Amino acid sequence: MKAHYLKLNQLRFIDALHRRGRLSLAAEEMNISQPAASRTLAEIEALVGQQICTRNAHGFIFNEFGNVLAARASRVVAEVENIGRDIREVADGLRGRVRIGAVTAAAVAHVLPASLALRAQAPHAQLQVDVEPSLTLMQRMRAGEYDFVLARLSAADDPTAYDVRPVGEEVLSFAVRQKHPLTGRSRLGFRDLSPYHWILQPAGSPIWTTVVDAFRAEYADFPERVTYSASALLTLATISRTDAIAPLAREVASLLMAEDLGVRIVTLDMARPVSVPAYNVILDKGALLSPLAQRFLSLIEAETLHADP
Template sequence: MQTTVNANGSLFRRGLKLAHLRLMAALGETCAIGVAAARVGITQPAASRLLGEIEEIIGRPAHTRAGRGIVLTPEGDILARRAVRALAELGAAEREMSEMGRGLSGHVRLGAVTGPALDRVLPALRAARVALPNVTADVVVAPSDPLGDLLLAGRLDFALARLPEGREPTLFDLTAMGEEPVSLVVRPGHALARRAVITPEDLLAYDWVLPEPGTLLRRTVLERLAALGLPPPPGRLSTSSFLLTLAMLRESNAIAPLADAVSRRFASGPEGGLVVLPIDLGFVVPAYGLMTLRGARLTPAAERLRDLVQAQTG
């Protein structure tokens, strides 16, 4: 059954204001008009006028006199309790907006190629758990070209990548951050893992797992081998999937070129299971950088997380 309060429309359409809510919340706590008036910063006559307006708006008494104080009616008590909750929500909204403006809350979308994802993004996210506990993030790990497309589509705030091929460089701002050295890795127990000295010819006696044709890492490896006067390595599998590469390494005698950051992580610690071969053929993928759309302005939260990423030593 509808009450009188609901019959004539919403309280706000009938004139209920924030000042009314503040007074009712104070009355619910003090049960004294004078004390409630002082709490909200108005005079007692002004509080009495506001209380009269409230009762006119709800169409029922909100209080009764009781000695030197007042007692809220059931309707007044309902409004006072709800007023406390409404004011608490408004206060929370103010704090949340303030934090968002200072970059202390919000959602960030970033991307990274594999090495920087481990060397910079991962430690930055660990630091953000303490420094920015109310900032959440989506992270896309992919080659530079797809990351550039995601930036152009507005689906990333920034990326640790290289300028995408086939795209106009002036579409992006790029701040150089560092090169990405590459190691050769095998499974534990591999024959080459037991050797102190390895020659390039030794490497070419085994299958290699290379990234897909057209990828930067594959091109870097093949161009460097050619510069050393070596033929392309034998290989039955080409893939850009790290999980498939890892499985192939662990279940065969294959060799794979991986970014140093990946090699170090999977050659030590609880994830151990790869061995870095003691040979340096000079594989270095060209420098990557922090990439954004040209002229784009990051949100405060994205700026904060970007600063944490840049603060990592790599």
């Protein structure tokens, strides 16, 4: 028995003949003549060392040997077809793995809708999104962990080493619980906010720097009671249960205030807008993105073009 010498086209023929039941139909599916189909069947049976089917008035009937062979042939043919499909999908950006990082505002405003669009287009894609401060993201970017990030360059980064594509500034909202003493007041200044407990991202972060500059610009005292944390969950818990104030990206605040989330927070009416410098789409200069990563990047950039000003 030399069944292991069977070729792929012979396995395709076995599968076709088993499914179609007639030599003429199997030959048509394989795009060969009936005499060629007869020779193929004879070659298969010679390699197997057994007759695998018999002809009757209705076509070909597979015996026990033939049914075993046909079942295996069907699986092999399906797997080979899957290989071709997978390769095509990888080439088309519909399969594979992409890993990116994003600051919170970018993740909510751009990455989330783009990831939903990608999932609709490429349901088998493996997608990982890490939400971290820019400093952490750029450290991991330098280590080669990401295809690209939505973040800000740090002082340790050489800007000439990256393809930096500005997205837009990050407008801040100042979130508090619904029954906070300042709710209902309009055109608040930072002097009005000084006496209260704050929960801020760690010192040196873009939001921290922006808030510090805002207090200085109004000659207001920086709050004495400050909890520093990058945890969105801790921030939400703190402002929900205390009179603390938390500066959040506008998109994040809007998400938390959605009625279906049931989180009872509001944002303060400030006298002037406060914005953090723009974050960027950052890629290694000259990096060759996979088709899937390029597809995801295109979806994100489309979201940034349609974002509200």
